Amino acid sequence: LLVGADGANSRVREHAGIELTRSSYHQLALVCAVATEKSHQQTAWQCFMPTGPLAFLPLFNGQSSIVWSLDEDQAGEMLALDDAMFMRALAEASEYQLGDITAVSERKTFPLAHGHVNNYVKPGLALIGDAAHTIHPLAGQGANLGIADAISLADVLLTARQAGRQWYALHTLLKYQRQRKAENRLMETSMSGFKVLFGQTNPLLTEMRNAGLSLVDQLPAIKNLLSRHALGGGH
């Protein structure tokens, strides 16, 4: 059995002739590591702006890794700035949540797209993780989905083997596909929905969105349920 776990540009998927439906957000994620005036306090911080989210993810060395989703032309402008101007623009965009930006590493960009294959499996082959599906990184769920795929595939194979069935047979692999495809599709659609929702500038829609988020924040049971789901608690 060959498991294709080789990421969004999977050669295994390509060689197997498995088609991927891919849709670009026409945005780039600008990533780099930054040092900040204030401590990140081991906390991930994210700001949702009409263009897309800006995330500061805490690193062990006290720095933060940033992921800034920007329209393609804006990303080009940010890349063209010198370090000092970029640090100022970033601090302003983050509303100085962590104070000034005091150092920055090399900046890189990645195209943002979502995509999904129709078939996760073929005889003798299974795709997992980004090889099978990619989503917008706004909620940091991509890695979780891939890990959940790996757990599900291992579980299906082990169960079949323990029962003395052909663990590598297509009907066994299809069980893995049934377990994961709907959930991954739901997450892909939800992330695209969030992207549209947070991109709204219509005052009525932003008011409704904010009221909904405040309500969830005040309902610990719902909040815990959503957190558990995001952490892959169903597995």
Ligand SMILES: Cc1cc2nc3c(=O)[nH]c(=O)nc-3n(C[C@H](O)[C@H](O)[C@H](O)COP(=O)(O)OP(=O)(O)OC[C@H]3O[C@@H](n4cnc5c(N)ncnc54)[C@H](O)[C@@H]3O)c2cc1C
């Ligand atoms: C800008 C950005 C920010 C993100 N932020 C988050 C986040 O905060 N949280 C989160 O959960 N997810 C995030 N994601 C998504 C996350 O990175 C992916 O969902 C996750 O890495 C997918 O894991 P994977 O193992 O399927 O693929 P990858 O992580 O892409 O791993 C594939 C591996 O296969 C190797 N490989 C590929 N081809 C070959 C070959 N021919 N031979 C040998 N090796 C090969 C690659 O080198 C790589 O090591 C982000 C994505 C982007 C683009």
